Amino acid sequence: MPTYSFRCADGDEFDARFSIVDVPASTTCPHCGQPAKRMPSAPYVSRAGSSAYGLIDRSASSAHEPEVVSGTLPGAPRRAGGRYTTNPLHQKLPRT
Numbered sequence: 001m002p003t004y005s006f007r008c009a010d011g012d013e014f015d016a017r018f019s020i021v022d023v024p025a026s027t028t029c030p031h032c033g034q035p036a037k038r039m040p041s042a043p044y045v046s047r048a049g050s051s052a053y054g055l056i057d058r059s060a061s062s063a064h065e066p067e068v069v070s071g072t073l074p075g076a077p078r079r080a081g082g083r084y085t086t087n088p089l090h091q092k093l094p095r096t
Contacts, residue, residue: 008036 001017008029014036016027029036 005039005041006036007039008032008034010034012036013039 001019002023003015003017004023005013005015006027006029007013008031010029010032012029012031014030018024023038026035026037028034
């Protein structure tokens, strides 16, 4: 349900929720009881499309429910001798 802003003659501003079909041009101010007119406001327009929202939802779910990796990727070739690189400079690095 959308929220609309109203202002009374005393200058009190407040927000009220009405359905789009039932929104009045004025309502009673909860502070002073006088009639309050609806103020114009900018509509909420989102720049994100459905693909952006899908990415946000997938990112949020992976933060709480990460996938567990139990081995190498399926179909990845096995390396002979336990070596993962063919660069000779990597052979000089200390092993843990």
